Amino acid sequence: MSLTDVLELNKTELFAKIRNGLPIVPQTQNLLDCKDDLLYAWNSSDSCLLVTNWRVALLQPEPKRAKVSYQTLIPSNSIGLNVDRVVVSHEGSLVALSGPRGVTILDVPRRSGPDGCFMDGKPQTTCRTYNLDALLFQNNPQLEVRQLRWHPDSVSDSTLLVLLSNNTMRVYNHAKLRHVWKVGPHTVKTGANTSLSDFGETSVDFDIAPAVKSSANDEANTSLSTTHNKTQSAAKTSKEKVEWPIVILRENGNIYMMLAGIDSEITRLQGPITITPQTSANYGLESCALLIIPSLPPTVIIAESTGRLHHALLLESETKEHSFSDVDECLIIEPSEWTLHVTETVELELGLSSGTANDTNGAYSCPIHLKRDLINEMRYFAYHNAGLHSITVNFISELQRFLDSEAEDDQLVLSTPSSAEYILCTKFDSSDRVNAVFGIALMQMPAGLVLLLSSGQVISLKLVIDSQLLVTTKQQLQRTATDDVLGQQGEGPSFTDTIKALLMRSVSQPILADKMASSSAHERYELLNQAIEVLRSQYLKRHELVRVEFAKRINCIKLQKQQQLQEIKSLEKEREIISERAHKLAERFEEISDNQEILMRRCQKLMQDANAVLPNSVLAEREFALEVARINKATKSMAAALDTAKKTFNKQRYHIAKSQEMAKNNVYELPEKQRRTITEILTQLSSEIDRQITDVKRINKIIGL
DSSP states (O other): OBTTBTTOOTTSHHHHHHHTTOOSSOOOOBOEEEETTEEEEEETTTTEEEEEEHHHHHHSOHHHHTTOOOEEEEESSOOOSOOOEEEEOSSSSEEEEEETTEEEEEEOOOEETTTTEEGGGOSEEEEEEEEESHHHHHHOTTOOEEEEEEOTTOSSSOEEEEEETTSEEEEEETTEEEEEEEOSOOOOOSSSOOHHHHTTOSEEEEEEOOOEEEOOOOHHHHHHHTTSOHHHHHHHHHOOEEEEEEEEEETTSOEEEEEEOTTOSSOEEEOOOEEESOOSSOTTTTEEEEEEEOOSSOEEEEEETTSEEEEEEEEEEEEEEOOOOOSOTTOOEEOEEEEEEEEEEEEOOOSOOOOOTTOOSOOOOOOOEEEEOSSOTTEEEEEETTEEEEEEOTHHHHHHHHHHOOOTTOOOOOOOOOEEEEEEEOOOSSSSOOOOEEEEEEETTTTEEEEEETTSOEEEEEOOSOGGGGSOHHHHHHHHHHHHHHHHHTOOOOHHHHHHHHHOOSSOOOEEOOSSSSOOHHHHHHHHHHHHHHIIIIIIHHHHHHHHHHHHHHHHHHHHHHHHHHHHHHHHHHHHHHHHHHHHHHHHHHHHHHHHHHHHHHHHHHHHHHHHTOTTOOHHHHHHHHHHHHHHHHHHHHHHHHHHHHHHHHHHHHHHHHHHHHHHHTOOOOOHHHHHHHHHHHHHHHHHHHHHHHHHHHHHHHHTO
């Protein structure tokens, strides 16, 4: 099993067929999508959609994975689009196929069978196809599709929002046009760029934020309420409705908010939203993508083609800010009720640098596309012509911890920075040759990632749901206890954490994927220079810093050891001195205690004598003293009489016991021979009496008495 293709997808017939019909223009696209256990892939050469059950393939042994069958979904109408985006609906019932010049919806049949295939696993199935506004694109050659997303509030899973380059958003339900919402000034290109496009007023991307409640009502509901009574009208006016904030990004970095329900005829457009903190370089001068993570509050990701990603929190503003007059008089823009607070900016490395000092070429830039991870809400992916990045927004967990905390004095501090990992690199030289990402699909249970490159290579990797799961509970508890002890002692981070921080690399080592099998000597030399530069800056330099830190630590420990040995010797001497002093003090204490006892007795004797010879003793005291003396004398006489009585009692008990013993000794006993003779005589008499009684009873029976 290959480390870069854990699912063995390169050997499957599905990707072998797709590999032969990939687009020639190497620009980032997304021809893959995954919903539950089905992997969808667009075949450009045959204009059909290929589907396979990747979980069934995962359960098969490795030799049989390449032979897992797939199904071909053939559109009922011919698709003349250059499809560059495949988006499956939330429930998997519809598939949107988008290209720069149109959108087509594919109605997917029902699943059945043991493996959950379409139409009982038929190899080829014809699906109903709907081309959305084909005449609109035919009559407007400069009109292009910017972005499309399925609406999360659709009950039938069939509402699709499509953003066009003329700053309009079209809402389709079951392939029928429902609404056309204006999101900016109307722009029409006639061969050359218009002034609006020069100023970056064209909308390039949008995303849907979590729903909010609003007390505003539609004008249609207001007009209908006039026919009802006042009670019904008041109830309908006060009833709150749900609106979905749609965040819209323009090329110049301005962000607008459009509040609209799924069936709203009239929308409310607000903006541009104020972005704080203010900087001299505006946020998103070359904006190309936008993504919303449904945290609390929502997190907005703004991507630039230079590789910068801005992480911001969407907050409600305290006061409404009026927007400047837009160029289109027909467009009504309300004061903004929202603000964006940028917490951090992450810079991505688009391709590996050349590593040479004489490199005069500027940094590589290309459009960046964003994709949210549905398993881990703190993670999203950025794919582009130079590969794939994985970004983890760590402050979302701090927000959740702050919201779950019940402590009143708990303060929100967003101190943990986000981390970006370069997973796959497809550009590692200074040439214009790129190996763009043609498709990305995220799998669930188990978590995985599938990438299709313009070279036809397929990368399939396993993903960790949460990096904290790599640390066991025992290690986590031990680390928490250690941090608590260090925090209570007022010490800084531990030496282990310091070494880990020094060894932590600022760049990651991605998987290298080259489009051409052979490369020139100059390209190989550049790649070698890059590897040497990374080895020097990210490995050798950091190990040298760790060595210096270890030397400092060892010297510090040696000095502490010497100091502690000296302190131990001095403490031993002090202990001996203290022991001698304690022994002397103990002897002195005993002498003082004895002298104090003698003095106390002398004092008591003197006090008694002094009280006895006092000349001013009154008559009562003398009588009391005489009475005490008399009682003392009587007590002594009673004690003597009691002793005499005890002696008499003991003497009497002795004589009684002696007389009883003598009485026992004077008892007469027959000799043994006489006693035996008397016993025999009594036995004979008893037997004779019994015999006579028997004879009497027999005679009485004979006589009849």
